[in-house]
Amino acid sequence: MFSRTQLETPAAIRRSAMDLLARREHSYAELLRKLRQRGATTAAAEIELDRLVYDGLLSDERFCEAYIHARSQRGYGPVRLREELRQRGVAESLVEETLAAGEWDWPALARKAFCKRFPEGQASDALGRAKQQRFMQYRGFSGFQAG
Incomplete structure (x- = not known):
């Protein structure tokens, strides 16, 4: 994929970072890890990432x-x-x-996820309810109660 010598210059590091950011947003740490995998030194990558932050192109x-x-x-x-x-x-x-932030209605999103996975509604037996509870916990909704 990338040779160790490809990301030796600041311009090459910035270009690689911009290519990654063009695909999707990345966190600072994520981008640093990817640049290091591509052969950039930590210090050189941090300098370029700090510039991207300053330019408003990289934002956690x-x-x-x-x-x-x-x-x-x-x-x-x-x-x-x-x-x-x-x-x-x-x-x-x-x-x-x-x-x-008030942007997300977590109870509504939990109900939507539950109803999509279990259209029949809440299970009537304890084993079924435990399975439903495990699914909701796996999805990241702790303490969700159906019904």
């Missing part, structure tokens, strides 16, 4: 909002999104602030 806030929007529309809840964003290097305070 924008990444966080876009990520939460996209994943919540696919039926994932705040518990799972919090963990996924943590793994992508987004600051915990930013994640909490974005999740708490």
Whole structure:
């Protein structure tokens, strides 16, 4: 794919970062990891990423909002999104602030995910309810009660 020597110049590092950002938003940490995999040194990559932040082309806030929007529309809840964003290097305070914003109606999204997976409604037996609860927890909706 990329040779170790391809990302030795600042221009090459910036071009590679811009190519990645053209596809989708990335967090700072995610982009740093990808640039390092492509052969950039940590120090050189951080300098270019700081420039991208300064230019407004790289933003953890924008990444966080876009990520939460996209994943919540696919039926994932705040518990799972919090963990996924943590793994992508987004600051915990930013994640909490974005999740708490009034943009997302988590109970409605939980009901939608539940109804899509279980159109028959809440199970009548304990085993079925446990299965439904595990599904909702896996999706990131802790404490969800159907019905």
